[in-house]
Amino acid sequence: MLRWHLESKKLQLRYTWKISRNSSDEKTNLFIRVADRRFVGIGEAAPNIRYGETAEALTHQYELLVENGLELIRSLEDLQVLLSLYPPANSLRFAIESAYIHYYCQKKSISVVEFLGVNLPASVATAFTLPIMNPELVANFIRDNNLNRFANLKVKVNQEDGLNLVKQVASVNNRPLIVDANEAWTDPDKLLIFLEQLKPYQIAFIEQPMPATEIEAYKYLRQQTPYDIFADESVTDHADFEALQQQFHGVNMKLMKAGGYLNGLQILEQTRQHGLKTMVGCMVETSLGIWSAMQLCQGVYQADLDGFLILKDEPFGIVEERNGELFIS
Incomplete structure (x- = not known):
C-alpha cells in the first residue's frame, strides 16, 4: 500500500509581494509525498x-481524499477517478497528481518528460516580475537586484500608479516589458487610454487587464488594443478556446490552475491549435513547482517562472538561475 503524507511550509518572502488585489510577506504552500518502501514522489x-484556495481548505480536502481511499489507489487511472469523485482545488489536484507521477517515474526509471511524451529544454529563459511598489523605489530595486540580467521584466500595475511604474522601469531597462494588471481595470475605454499612454515605452504584451467575467469587454478590447493581450485568470483548468480566440492573443498556463501535468499539456496544445501564443507561468512556489513547470516549457512563447526567486530560504534547490536562464540542478 502506498503511504501518503501532507506537509505545510510557511515560506518567507524577500520583500512584500503586492499585486492589484492583495499583498503578502509570506506564503504557506503544501507538499504532498507518496511513497512505498523504495520510491517516493513529491508534489x-x-x-x-x-480562486478561494487556502492552506486550511486544501488540508481538509486532502483529508477527505484520504478518508475515501487515496491510500488504496494502484494506478494513475485510479487516482483520476478518485479526484473526479471528490474534486479538490486545482493546486491541490496538481500536487497530488504530480506527486504520483514523480513516484511512478522514479519506480519505472523514466523521466517525467518521457512519461509525458515531451522534450525537456536545456534551459528556460524566464521573465522576472516586479511587484507593485512606490514608483520612486523602482530604479534602485532593479539595480540592487541586478534585474537587467533577465530578458524580460514583468511589471505588476494598478490603475493608480500603473503608468508611473512602467515609466520608472523603462528608465533603467531597455527591453520589452510585460505589463500585468491582474484584472485591475473594469472599463475597457479607460484601459485603452492607459495602453495609449504606454506607447513611448517598449511593451511586449499586456496580461489579464480586466476581470475574467468581462467577456464582451475583452472582445471589444481585442479589436482596439495596440498590444497583444494574454489571458491568465480567464483560463483555469478548462476554457472555451473558441471564445478565447475572440478575446486574447495568448494564454498563460499555470500548473497550479490547470490541476495537473496532463491537463496543463492539453491546455497548451489547445492554445496552439487555436492560433494563440503560449506562456507558462507560476505562483509563488519553491523550485519543486518551478521544476515541474519547466517540464512543459519546450517551444513556449514566454516563460514566467520566477516564483522561487523571491523566497528568502528556498527549501529544495533543484532549479538554478543564471543570467536570467533556469537550469535543473
Whole structure:
C-alpha cells in the first residue's frame, strides 16, 4: 500500500509581494509525498486566494481524499477517478497528481518528460516580475537586484500608479516589458487610454487587464488594443478556446490552475491549435513547482517562472538561475 503524507511550509518572502488585489510577506504552500518502501514522489500546491484556495481548505480536502481511499489507489487511472469523485482545488489536484507521477517515474526509471511524451529544454529563459511598489523605489530595486540580467521584466500595475511604474522601469531597462494588471481595470475605454499612454515605452504584451467575467469587454478590447493581450485568470483548468480566440492573443498556463501535468499539456496544445501564443507561468512556489513547470516549457512563447526567486530560504534547490536562464540542478 502506498503511504501518503501532507506537509505545510510557511515560506518567507524577500520583500512584500503586492499585486492589484492583495499583498503578502509570506506564503504557506503544501507538499504532498507518496511513497512505498523504495520510491517516493513529491508534489507542491501553492494556494491562490483568487480562486478561494487556502492552506486550511486544501488540508481538509486532502483529508477527505484520504478518508475515501487515496491510500488504496494502484494506478494513475485510479487516482483520476478518485479526484473526479471528490474534486479538490486545482493546486491541490496538481500536487497530488504530480506527486504520483514523480513516484511512478522514479519506480519505472523514466523521466517525467518521457512519461509525458515531451522534450525537456536545456534551459528556460524566464521573465522576472516586479511587484507593485512606490514608483520612486523602482530604479534602485532593479539595480540592487541586478534585474537587467533577465530578458524580460514583468511589471505588476494598478490603475493608480500603473503608468508611473512602467515609466520608472523603462528608465533603467531597455527591453520589452510585460505589463500585468491582474484584472485591475473594469472599463475597457479607460484601459485603452492607459495602453495609449504606454506607447513611448517598449511593451511586449499586456496580461489579464480586466476581470475574467468581462467577456464582451475583452472582445471589444481585442479589436482596439495596440498590444497583444494574454489571458491568465480567464483560463483555469478548462476554457472555451473558441471564445478565447475572440478575446486574447495568448494564454498563460499555470500548473497550479490547470490541476495537473496532463491537463496543463492539453491546455497548451489547445492554445496552439487555436492560433494563440503560449506562456507558462507560476505562483509563488519553491523550485519543486518551478521544476515541474519547466517540464512543459519546450517551444513556449514566454516563460514566467520566477516564483522561487523571491523566497528568502528556498527549501529544495533543484532549479538554478543564471543570467536570467533556469537550469535543473
